[in-house]
Amino acid sequence: MLTTRIFRPTMTAGVVYARLLGSAAPLQSIGGIAELILNVEEEIKKQKDFSRGGGGNRAQVNRIDSVTMSAKLQDLNPVNLARVVFGNTAAVVSSTVTGEAVTGYKGGLIKLAHLNPSVVVLKKAAVTIAAAxxxxxxxxxxxxxxxxxxxxxxDALTVDYAFGGYDVIEALTEAAPTLEMLFAGVNEAMEGAANTVELHRVKTGALKSWGLINDDFAELDIEGEVLLDPTKTGAGTSKFFKVRMQ
Structure with a gap:
């Protein structure tokens, strides 16, 4: 029986999959992840012994207060970013724009409605303004x-231009997502032995930080709580998370 294996030094690496809880979508990799940590916090109730001098406790009850999850996401893809800013995503397909109305000021940016304009024609009334x-x-x-x-x-100006496809994330438009997550790991200290941790119901929080300008690769720091999943039933079945190890 593998349960008799005592020697089990552990250093794991692996992939994290996630999807919205209860959705028909597949479990998909969230991409690179620099850190994934579970913390089990307990509440301890102690009954003091007052029957004699010297103090001490006559009884103790340990109860789980919460199970928290923290992670550092390395891939700032639209799905990850939308989840941590409580937003929604939309894909904008490539197209062209004719006659977008703008106002020009010297030494300032004319912000266009779409990203990466090309084949630009800027006009004042019917007169084309050269870029040079x-x-x-x-x-x-x-x-x-x-x-x-x-x-x-x-100056009141108009712009004609083409643009390529891109993604849009509108932040703070949705409720905090609840995810089903699965860590599929390998234990590098045990010749790559497989292990998985299934988090049944994770309520994720907003991103803790996002370095828009820094001197290293950007990461998304997030936290969440592993909540009770009432659909998990049966004697000895955890409503929180399950571990399988080789």
Whole structure:
């Protein structure tokens, strides 16, 4: 029986899968993960012994207060990002725009409705404004040069352009997600022995931090709580999480 194996040094690596609890979607990898930690916090009730001097306790009850999960996500893909900012996602397909109305100011950005414009035509009324000496095309829009001769502050302009597909995440539009999660790991200290941890019902919190500018790879720090799953029934069946190890 493997349960008799006492020698089991452990250093694990692996993949984390997740999906919205109760959805018909497949369990999908969340991508790279630098850290995944479970913490079991307990509440201890003690009954003091007052029958004699010297103190001490005559009884103790240990109850689980909560099971928490923390993780550092390495892949800032639209699904991960939407989950940790309580948002929704939408895919915008490539297309073209004709006559988008904007206002121009020297030394300022003209923010366009879509990302990465190309084949740009900027007009004042019916007159086309040349890019050279007037503006630069940037991923976020058009930057009007301080020395622009074809644009006056406050000019009403129109822009024609093409753009490629991209994803949009609208933050803080949804309730905190509840996920089913599965860690599929290998124990590198035991010749790659397999083990899994199934978290039945995880209520995830908002991201703890997101370094938009820093000197290292960005990660999403998140926390959550493993809640009771009432659908798990039967004697000896955990309503919280299950571990399988080789």
């Amino acid at each position: 000496g007037n503006y630069e095309v940037r991923p976020e829009g058009l930057f009007v040069l301080d020395s622009a001769t074809g644009i006056t502050d406050g």
